[in-house]
Each structure stands twice: as structure tokens, then as C-alpha cells.
Amino acid sequence: MQATAANDLVSPDRREEVLAAAAECFMRRGYEATSMDDVADALGATKGRVYHHFRSKPELFFEVFRRAIFILIREAGVHETGPGHAADRLRRMARAHILCMMETQAFQRNLTLGVDLYRFGEPTAEHKATLEELMDLRRGYEDAFRRIFAAGAADGSMKALDPSLAMRTLLGAINWVAVWYSPRPGETRTHREKLAEEIVAQVLGGYLA
Amino acid sequence: MQATAANDLVSPDRREEVLAAAAECFMRRGYEATSMDDVADALGATKGRVYHHFRSKPELFFEVFRRAIFILIREAGVHETGPGHAADRLRRMARAHILCMMETQAFQRNLTLGVDLYRFGEPTAEHKATLEELMDLRRGYEDAFRRIFAAGAADGSMKALDPSLAMRTLLGAINWVAVWYSPRPGETRTHREKLAEEIVAQVLGGYLA
DNA sequence: GCGAGGACATACTGCCGAGTATGTTCGCCT
DNA sequence: AGGCGAACATACTCGGCAGTATGTCCTCGC
Numbered sequence: 001m002q003a004t005a006a007n008d009l010v011s012p013d014r015r016e017e018v019l020a021a022a023a024e025c026f027m028r029r030g031y032e033a034t035s036m037d038d039v040a041d042a043l044g045a046t047k048g049r050v051y052h053h054f055r056s057k058p059e060l061f062f063e064v065f066r067r068a069i070f071i072l073i074r075e076a077g078v079h080e081t082g083p084g085h086a087a088d089r090l091r092r093m094a095r096a097h098i099l100c101m102m103e104t105q106a107f108q109r110n111l112t113l114g115v116d117l118y119r120f121g122e123p124t125a126e127h128k129a130t131l132e133e134l135m136d137l138r139r140g141y142e143d144a145f146r147r148i149f150a151a152g153a154a155d156g157s158m159k160a161l162d163p164s165l166a167m168r169t170l171l172g173a174i175n176w177v178a179v180w181y182s183p184r185p186g187e188t189r190t191h192r193e194k195l196a197e198e199i200v201a202q203v204l205g206g207y208l209a
Numbered sequence: 210m211q212a213t214a215a216n217d218l219v220s221p222d223r224r225e226e227v228l229a230a231a232a233e234c235f236m237r238r239g240y241e242a243t244s245m246d247d248v249a250d251a252l253g254a255t256k257g258r259v260y261h262h263f264r265s266k267p268e269l270f271f272e273v274f275r276r277a278i279f280i281l282i283r284e285a286g287v288h289e290t291g292p293g294h295a296a297d298r299l300r301r302m303a304r305a306h307i308l309c310m311m312e313t314q315a316f317q318r319n320l321t322l323g324v325d326l327y328r329f330g331e332p333t334a335e336h337k338a339t340l341e342e343l344m345d346l347r348r349g350y351e352d353a354f355r356r357i358f359a360a361g362a363a364d365g366s367m368k369a370l371d372p373s374l375a376m377r378t379l380l381g382a383i384n385w386v387a388v389w390y391s392p393r394p395g396e397t398r399t400h401r402e403k404l405a406e407e408i409v410a411q412v413l414g415g416y417l418a
Numbered sequence: 419g420c421g422a423g424g425a426c427a428t429a430c431t432g433c434c435g436a437g438t439a440t441g442t443t444c445g446c447c448t
Numbered sequence: 449a450g451g452c453g454a455a456c457a458t459a460c461t462c463g464g465c466a467g468t469a470t471g472t473c474c475t476c477g478c
Contacts, residue, residue, distance in 0.1 A: 030241055032242040037434095037435075037436095046458075047437085049455075051456095052454085165407060165411065168386075169383075169408055170382070172381050172385025172389075173412075176380070177381070179381070198374060201415070202374065203378050205414045205417075208414075244464080244465055245466065254426075255426080255428075258425075260426095261426060266466070266467090
């Protein structure tokens with residue numbers, strides 16, 4: 001064919017390309033509005049390629065979703081354990097979370113999007129199982145924030161608030177970043193970090209002791 | 210027929226019922242996934258009824274969207290002008306906004322949902338015009354928050370922050386309520402007000418002087 | 419008491435999109 | 449050197465959904 005022309009060596013991430021394109025499409029048009037052909041077009045390919053790597057449209061979405069959580073856990077979740085008071089650790093978590101929202105926006109928006117699919121959808125038995133698993137992952141990530149709030153109340157670095165409610169208001173504020181943020185042309189990582197700091201400063205004020 | 214059996218007098222809000230059913234469906238399954246038959250089923254009727262009141266699916270959604278903003282402006286926006294410092298007025302606005310999220314959840318969730326349709330969709334000329342108008346309404350509502358933040362910096366009741374950024378983090382936190390909130394059985398208005406107060410207390414902390 | 423129109427229901431059409439079945443090309447192993 | 453399987457492309461099927469065309473009932477004005 002024409003596609004594999006100058007393609008070097010093996011390709012362990014040809015699948016990865018499909019995943020990224022899907023995330024982008026799902027973000028732009030939403031899950032239902034995105035056709036498999038759309039994803040293929042975004043790759044300059046045809047459905048054949050997409051279906052070769054993913055069995056169905058739901059499973060493709062699930063993989064996008066899973067990737068989004070893994071990124072969050074790896075980048076932000078790890079800061080739950082670390083030096084300093086609970087407030088310090090929360091600050092690092094929130095900061096990393098916000099940076100994820102900005103730098104892996106396509107994946108992260110589908111994360112917030114997929115929750116509805118869980119709450120109201122009527123999936124098949126197999127899909128329901130994967131959805132449960134993904135929701136558990138998500139819940140696990142949220143629990144890290146709950147624990148931090150509890151720890152903050154304990155070590156005196158933060159106000160004594162309902163951890164679940166505090167988690168929700170905080171995550172609401174910083175998840176929203178993925179909704180309104182769009183990168184300026186020529187924007188640098190440093191600039192994003194500055195912005196993240198600013199957001200953290202505003203948002204955390206209500207929780208600190 | 211069978212529908213108009215015990216139906217009293219005139220019906221100025223038969224259309225309203227369709228609108229509410231549509232909001233509910235759009236919230237549950239999302240815009241694209243909702244068929245006109247779904248909306249009709251939710252009413253115990255057929256497409257005929259829906260298409261009698263609304264010309265097309267997009268226009269139906271637009272009306273839901275418009276209603277959502279009108280509610281917000283009427284309930285929360287009005288508190289921009291009022292007694293007290295900017296901080297006090299912001300508090301009342303946020304409180305009312307949160308109550309809207311809880312009590313007209315179906316409409317409000319479509320509000321946050323419709324923005325994507327604007328940013329990435331490819332609507333017809335007529336739809337584009339309506340979308341622009343609706344986005345202006347939304348922007349106008351957001352501007353009220355921007356002005357409050359500016360006023361707060363001026364009258365010393367709040368920190369001097371970037372009004373746009375502050376608006377976004379605040380609205381993120383309180384819009385998110387519509388995502389996670391689901392009413393407890395037997396829940397009363399008083400309980401919701403209590404919850405709203407609690408959220409406001411947490412969220413506003415970062416902005417006050 | 420009758421014609422007109424509002425408020426739907428019923429019965430269609432046409433298209434679009436998920437999924438499938440079947441090539442086709444290349445690299446690799448033996 | 450030939451067969452095999454990965455990695456796609458091409459060409460279909462088939463169901464579902466937006467929109468329409470048409471019929472039906474009830475009510476209100478006259």
C-alpha cells in the first residue's frame with residue numbers, strides 16, 4: 001500500500017496513534033457523535049485500521065478512559081505519599097492534576113464524560129464489568145483526595161471538613177480546567193506551571209487552616 | 210384519543226412538559242444518543258407530539274439550553290446588584306447558583322454540555338446564529354461573576370485576583386454540583402440550602418480578603 | 419352544526435453509521 | 449521460495465433514527 005512507505009522498523013505504537021486520534025475525536029464531537037470513520041479520517045486511514053486494533057466503539061472509548069485515569073494516578077496520585085504536611089501534599093497533587101488537564105486534555109475530558117455513561121447507560125454484561133472496573137479506578141483516585149483531607153484535619157494543616165464534599169468541590173474546580181483551557185500558540189510548559197500555581201492558590205484557600 | 214382523557218381545561222404548558230422530558234433525556238443519555246422517540250416515550254407519546262412543538266432536534270436542545278440560562282439569570286444573576294459588599298453579593302449568587310444546579314439539574318447539565326457543541330460543531334447558518342446568541346447569554350451571566358470579583362478587589366472585601374480566572378475556578382466548583390448531586394429520597398429544600406451553604410463556605414475561602 | 423385549525427398519532431422514506439466479510443500487501447520464519 | 453500471519457484497505461449488510469406526509473379527533477368560534 002501507500003501508508004507504510006517510509007515507516008521505520010517495527011511499530012509498537014501504531015495502536016497508540018489510533019487511541020490518541022480517538023481521544024481527540026471523542027473530545028471534539030462527543031462519544032455518540034463520533035463515527036469510526038471519523039477516527040479513521042483523523043488518521044488518514046480507514047475503519048479497517050481502527051477495527052484491527054479495537055474490537056468495537058465502546059471498547060475503544062474504554063481504553064481512552066482507562067488511559068486517562070492511569071495518567072492521573074501516575075502524575076498526581078503519587079503525590080499522596082510524600083514529604084510535608086497534608087496541605088503540602090494536596091498542593092502538589094492539585095498542581096499535577098491541573099497540568100494533566102492542560103497537557104492531556106483530550107483524554108481527560110473523556111474521563112469526566114464517561115461517568116454519565118456509567119450512571120445512566122444500559123451496557124451489555126461484558127461492558128458493564130469493564131465500566132465497573134474503570135469506575136473503581138476513578139473512585140480509588142478520588143479516595144486519595146478524601147484521605148488527604150482527612151489527614152489535613154488530623155495534622156492541623158487544614159480545616160476539618162467533610163472529606164467527600166471537599167474532594168468534590170476541589171475536583172470540580174480543577175477538572176473544569178480541561179473544559180475551558182485551550183493552549184495559546186507558542187505556549188511553554190513553564191507558562192502552564194505558572195497558571196497551575198495560580199489556580200491552586202485560589203482554590204486551596206478555602207480548605208487551609 | 211386516549212391522552213386527553215382527564216386533561217383539564219386549556220394547556221399552556223403541554224409544550225413545557227415536552228421540554229422537561231427532553232432535558233431529562235439529554236441529561237441521561239446525552240444529546241446525540243437521545244432519539245426523538247426516546248423523548249416521546251418518556252412522555253408516553255409519539256414523535257408527532259414532539260415535532261408539533263419543536264421543529265427539529267437541535268432546536269429542541271437549544272430551547273433546553275436557553276431555559277437553563279434564563280433560570281440561572283433569574284435566580285442567581287439578580288443578586289449581582291444588591292446590598293452589602295461584593296463578597297456578600299458573591300455569596301448570595303453562588304448559593305443561588307448551587308441551588309439551581311440541584312433543583313433544575315436536568316436543564317443545568319445540558320448547559321455545561323452545550324458548550325462543546327459550540328466550540329467544535331459545524332452547524333447550519335441558522336443554528337450558528339442561535340448558538341451565538343445562546344453563548345452570548347452565557348457569557349453575559351459569567352460576566353456578572355467577573356464584575357463581582359473586580360468589585361470585590363475594589364471595595365476590599367476580596368483579594369485582587371484575575372477576575373476571569375477566579376470566575377472559572379469558582380464556576381467549575383459549583384457547576385460540578387450538577388454532576389455529582391443526586392437528591393436523597395425525602396430530601397427537603399431546607400436540607401439543600403444547608404448543603405449549598407456548606408459548599409459556599411468551602412469554595413469562597415480562597416477569594417476572600 | 420359546521421368548518422377551521424390546534425394537537426397530536428400513524429405510516430412511511432432516506433440516510434448514516436456500526437459492524438463484518440473478504441481482499442491485499444508486506445515482512446518474517448523456516 | 450513459499451507459506452503464514454500481522455496490518456491494514458475495500459465492499460458490503462442491516463438496523464436505527466431524523467424528518468415528513470398524512471390521517472384523526474376534539475374544540476372553539478360563528
